[in-house]
Amino acid sequence: VTYIGKHPDLPDEPPNPNHKPGQGGPNETLQRLYRNSDPSMYTYMSEMADVLKEYKDRFMVTEDYVSRHNPVDRYLEYYEKVDPAVCAPFSFENFDFMMAQTATDYKQFYDAYLAAMKPDYVPTTVLGNHDQSRAATRMGRIAARAAAVMQLTLPGMAFIYNGEELG
Numbered sequence: 001v002t003y004i005g006k007h008p009d010l011p012d013e014p015p016n017p018n019h020k021p022g023q024g025g026p027n028e029t030l031q032r033l034y035r036n037s038d039p040s041m042y043t044y045m046s047e048m049a050d051v052l053k054e055y056k057d058r059f060m061v062t063e064d065y066v067s068r069h070n071p072v073d074r075y076l077e078y079y080e081k082v083d084p085a086v087c088a089p090f091s092f093e094n095f096d097f098m099m100a101q102t103a104t105d106y107k108q109f110y111d112a113y114l115a116a117m118k119p120d121y122v123p124t125t126v127l128g129n130h131d132q133s134r135a136a137t138r139m140g141r142i143a144a145r146a147a148a149v150m151q152l153t154l155p156g157m158a159f160i161y162n163g164e165e166l167g
Helices: 040-053 072-081 093-100 103-116 135-139 141-153
Strands: 060-062 087-091 124-126 157-161
Touching: 040 072, 040 087, 072 087, 072 103, 072 135, 093 103, 135 141
Parallel strands: 060 087, 124 157
Antiparallel strands: none
């Protein structure tokens, strides 16, 4: 959903000064200042949520890799700007914290994430998706099993990407 809202003037993106030729794809050659995360995306998402409300028992989960400088605040934007009765964002923090951070860091993030949730917000947990290799490949089988147990015992809605259940 990050790309459904664009800057109204559609300006060109400036070159990415950190890009190293030969690394990453063409998408990495430019900064992402205007092509994603424009506030208008919430207007479009709210319109989609309004359509969902016309049907019984419908729910939408959105995909966006949020800014890492304060992910809890960014996730809250989704809940506050789009009806949480019919919409929640995938929480992709599991990808980063499971791989690069300590258990203490992850607990601090998740405690802050859950503390920020209002009673009608549905927290989500995700260990994998189509952009990532399977958890067992990234973490190893033992760590992936422990992560799956944790994911399935945390509050909220757990999402298991096709194939993760095979270990």
